[in-house]
Amino acid sequence: MVELSELFLRRGLAVTVVVVVPPAASTDASSAVARAVEANPSINFHMLPLPPPNTVPPAAVEQDQGQEPPHNPFALLRQSNAPLRDYLRSALQSASVCALVLDIFCVDALDVAADLGVPAYLFYTSGASSLAVSLHMPQKQAEVNASFGDIGDAPLCFPGVPAFRPTELPVNALDRDNQVYRVFLSAFERVPACRGMLVNTFEWLEPRVVAALRDGACVPGRPTPPVYCVGPLVSGGGEVQDKKHACLVWLDAQPENSVVFLCFGSMGSFSKRQLEAIATGLEMSGQRFLATGAFVTHCGWNSILEGITAGVPLLCWPLYAEQRLNKVFMVEDARVGVEIAGYDGEVVTAEEVEAKVRWVMHSEDGRALRGSSMAAKEKALEALQQGGTSHNALLELLSDLGMRHSSE
Template sequence: MTKNVVLYPGLGVGHLTPMVELAKLFVRHGVAVTVALVEPPVKAPNFSATVARAAASNPTITFHVLPPPPPEPSGATSTTSSDDGTPKSHVLQMFDYLGAMSAPLRDFLRSLPAVDALVIDMFCVDALDVAAELRLPVYYFYASGAGDLAVLLNIPSVRAGMKTSFTELGDAVLSFPGAPPFKASDLPAETSKDREASKAILRMFQRMPESDGILINTFESLETRAVRALRDGLCVPNRATPPVYCIGPLVSGGGEKEHECLRWLDAQPDRSVVFLTFGSLGTFPKKQLEEIAVGLEKSEQRFLWVVRSPRSDDQNFNELLPEPDLEALLPDGFLERTKDRGLVLRSWAPQVDVLGHRATGAFVTHCGWNSTLEGITAGLPLLCWPLYAEQRMNKVFIVEEMKLGVEMRGYDKEMVVAEEVETKIKWVMVSEDGRALRERVLAVKDRAAEALKEGGSSYAAFIEFLKDLELRLPKDSEGRSLSGNN
């Protein structure tokens, strides 16, 4: 009988995109999938557009937007402001909102004729309680890397034994099972500070071992040391670690054909273009944009650069930014002087299609995990410029552990100067060391493809997960699965 799973990706396009890829993997293995979506509290046009595209492209997957949470009762704690009236942080608002979504999620799961398992995003910690109440197997889909997970599962116990905060440790070097040494300042800021957001993050990782297993968007040969530490139980002190299944790399297939930048790339030589883009939330002030422009011009290399309008300090991350005024943001005459070898795009590019184009030769990235995997599976060296969240940790793993990229120095000092942009781009595109880096990435690209094929490590891990899920399903008196019944 067909199994039925519900995927619950929480908030944000960056978390929805890999969850859709996971849904497609379930379908390929004969499992029926429903994706239960949370509409952002601040209306975001790109959410509706992303859902519409995903639904149109994947008719075998059911998408259901959950109704908003019930209104806060009089006297209840606000999801947007603290008890003293000050605004809550973006992270804390997200956790509070997802917590309030437990009731709509529970009602939706109860309304379905059949649910065999719930697969949740890392931020959907309160959904653990919903699954327990409904007696459903519950799994996490960890959309970042095994290295991050190995470190962050350790953080609650380490933090509990500290008399100071990670912030106060600054550049002190830390050591965790499964990870190379890295600076305390490379940890996500939310884990480092004595505030409510930090408590929420720590609670999230503290409760993750309560799940029945963790699906990780990586492949074993990419992060061997971290995966071994997780499986050996070294990352969750004094508790059992649930099974981990490395089932990636799950990346979007692209499919854009008509965008102007792809036509422009068609006219460029093979592996000659540096692509610069910094994720759906990455923005820079005008001064940093000017430094990038000067560095690109002096490098004399071909480039494709996505520029977004700077974000003001008081703007919410979910707010849609206006289209950038390139003439005002970039140095005088830059666009004219570089028009024969560069193209600057406003706000967006079809990233997967650009990375997979034969003309693209290197990737300047913010080290978000989706982008990291997209770059690796395209066989591109990574110029690492982390901005927020776990991206600094990803940079350490990419540069020190995987050896698939180099650091753009200055990102942690608020400014990457033009000389650094020029030097690193020249290094990766024309030097012997850059050529060696490109050869390493191409070898890993081949290993990524092998992992997903029948008989590969990620294919085998997903089959193992499905078998483990089968064992958790209720059986009839003769031991046959009752899959398909609540």
């Protein structure tokens, strides 16, 4: 959301990011918010009070280390609709609020926007492919009329994306009676009520699925809001330090594109046995490893975009949520990654880690993959430049908001 805010700031808009005060026990979330506030003085941050503890469902605030995100954050955020309404009503008395931009977890705030007559847009921080699958899921669930976990390996076909096995879905989606799954279905059924969908992607990366979204194929029988591909939006990283960390000094001394970077996100975790297999496989490969000739990624969307904008191939090792779907799209459609086999089993072997690292770094096919990754990097940069697809999408959005803008 901060990166999107910076786009608006560069167009002369004032931006306020509304944040629900994290639970007292959530030190990581509180620290992240504090860092964002300190690093972005041009953005106004408004903190909404957390609902009283006895009104927040336990599943909305409890989370074990290394596990998936909270089961029902929608419930917690829905409790914040009343203070959000009060804040916006107050803001409207002294300023013009031209739009409310919502994360998918805040979709119930569409009610607040409707009450106040403020246009509401969804900002989908993952890719267009997972958005298309999520929007079409109620239709597909009705067609299958069974739990996806009970239909074997029969491929699932969704508009604009390659067919995939049911096991590539988030684990909660395999049981049609799973409460978490039902909550997400309800959330995405509300999305077509927004005025537009901003997606953190660029059209060259996902052309078929962007077309399917715009054609209305993902939400048959209902109007589909306009789709604005405004990415890739990635963090610029921290400030440059006067004194480099020792690992950066070491990296500077390595040949270009010779090092492997492994990143499994802030919530990924492995067993001791798996960590030993990773370490052994990397050692057996004989390849330098830290960052970034190739990128071993958990397929979180931010990590994917960071790899693409750096022009490095992705060794895909998905862990949870929509990451398995992202793996399918990056390997089979975008062709900027390769799957690490066994990710869905108990342990990925050291031999598989060794083989895939060697394949990417030394084989002819790996060289071709690296070439595709560099091409994707160039297309990502083009999309953001004046006249590029993402640049033009932002201008279209501003036009929809009734904002005057320059061509710069």
